[in-house]
Amino acid sequence: MRWFTADGYWMSRLILQRGLAAIYLVAFLAAALQFRALIGSRGMLPVPAFVARVPFRRAPSVFHAHYSDRFFAGCAWLGCAVALALLAGAGDEVPLWAAMLLWALPWALYLSIVNVGQTWYGFGWESLLLEVGFLAILLGNDRVGPPIVVLFLLRWVLFRVEFGAGLIKIRGDACWRRLTCLDYHHETQPMPGPLSWFFHRLPAPLHRVEVAANHGTQLVVPVLLFTPQPVASVAAVLMIITQLWLVLSGNFAWLNWLTIVVASAALDLSPLVGDRDRPAAPLWYEVVVLTVAAVLVALSYRPARNLFSRRQLMNFSFDPLHLVNTYGAFGSVSRVRMEVVLEGSAEPAPRADGAWREYEFRGKPGDPRHWPRQFAPYHLRLDWMMWFAALSPAYARPWFGALVERLLRGDRDTLRLLRRSPFPADAPPRAVRARLYRYRFTTPSELRTTGACWDRTYVREYWPPTPAEPPVPEREP
Structure with missing residues (x-):
């Protein structure tokens, strides 16, 4: 035909x-x-x-x-x-x-x-x-x-x-x-x-x-x-x-x-x-x-x-x-940007104001001075889900605890998904926490002054400090 x-x-x-x-x-x-x-x-x-x-x-x-x-x-x-x-x-x-x-x-x-x-x-x-x-x-x-x-x-x-x-x-x-x-x-x-x-x-x-x-x-x-x-x-x-x-x-x-x-x-x-x-x-x-x-x-x-x-x-x-x-997208548009920031501490008993070090993701905003990069059409799945996690903890409930646990173990597969970990895989943190920040793009004058494209403000604790499981002592023969 x-x-x-x-x-x-x-x-x-x-x-x-x-x-x-x-x-x-x-x-x-x-x-x-x-x-x-x-x-x-x-x-x-x-x-x-x-x-x-x-x-x-x-x-x-x-x-x-x-x-x-x-x-x-x-x-x-x-x-x-x-x-x-x-x-x-x-x-x-x-x-x-x-x-x-x-x-x-x-x-x-x-x-x-x-x-x-x-x-x-x-x-x-x-x-x-x-x-x-x-x-x-x-x-x-x-x-x-x-x-x-x-x-x-x-x-x-x-x-x-x-x-x-x-x-x-x-x-x-x-x-x-x-x-x-x-x-x-x-x-x-x-x-x-x-x-x-x-x-x-x-x-x-x-x-x-x-x-x-x-x-x-x-x-x-x-x-x-x-x-x-x-x-x-x-x-x-x-x-x-x-x-x-x-x-x-x-x-x-x-x-x-x-x-x-x-x-x-x-x-x-x-x-x-x-x-x-x-x-x-x-x-x-x-x-x-x-x-x-x-x-x-x-x-x-x-x-x-x-x-x-x-x-x-x-x-x-x-x-x-x-x-x-x-199909469809953006039936609703957020008016403010919230971001979950993960941090780890090497202190045996970390304090809220102690030396917490930040994990950096490849695509999602973190360090205010880090300019966004082009990744599409490649899909950074964890980065995307972190955006949903910031919208509501319910989005992250099935997997966020597992993410924290894997960071505490220094899991190499998880660390490969990140841009930078403040801790090597063989020396993981003693505790991990997550904090919620409000992010906004800087103004042109702020960008010229600080060199940062983002400005962020602390909002609240997102995930409480979670300590690593203490090692099980070996039994004496």
Whole structure:
């Protein structure tokens, strides 16, 4: 069936597949480098304990069949290898059926990781990567044209990402309706970037323009994705520009980059690169794609209904395979920034005003003189969860005590997640505490005077001083 494919979108598919492979590579790399302290067998939220209480049908994962840290690491590094091969174009060098299996492998591996990742993997971009990754299995390779129905489903994903985010803002915090949210957002976002200070200091009228433009991009432009070309391409370009603006202003893991990759699938680049005539797709491929697409359209009923619900859910998966999800961000915006600062003491009996030394995280604010850095699309999971911990201790209750315990032990896997520890692993602190501070960006004059981009004020104790367990004395023979 010649109507089944859109040969003019071969370059759009190429951009999407290469971009998706690059994001898969980053995601698996983050999993391989961070999992031991977070969800390893001796981690803060161990996978073995999770799979023991959660059945396979609720969280499908290969780790229900077997788990060891070595096996998890092998899966993560295998995912890196497959993603790297796909990035190099391996999917176009094999038969169509093999390409589909090649794209299915990183999807299945990352699904297995997300479904046992617990709170560390509870972010919307995890589901977005899995949903887009599943559609990539159906996109085919260079031997067939891109299936029109899959291109439509990719636009449907992009629509839900943008339109859902726009609705959650309008329904949520009043500052979005008053166009004032960006008076606070750049300062209070989870992980500011190197330019966030400058974005925060933009004039207030420009912030109003930014918010108004954001509403237009998220509430009006997504509808244009389903109009004829070149209008759909213009809509996609506007979304890409908006996402690049967000990339410059903060660190949101691969959310913005993946949204850009998905938007590229809506671009009609044939006037620039021309069409490519390919043989008709094999019948078995058409049957598989149309059947799976019909299932995905049926599953889309719940997220579509959610968009128009007064109780709209944000970043929610309606099925354990994360096939069709709902998205959104910043339904409410914090007016002040709170940060949890961890400190350790080497004193045998530490006093409140004693010599406490501060742990430094890689991405989250700590030392007021330490300028934020760019980490996205790489995801610093512990740093992000520390932001949630500052919002409410309830977010941190399942894992914060385990974090303190691991610092008291000088656990090397945990210390590798930090930028700097004031104590070597072989000489851990005698006690650890956590204090809550209010942070704000300095004014231009304060920055010139002090060289610090942050100013912080002590608020209260967050976690009381916790001593290390005294060593058990050896019994005399």
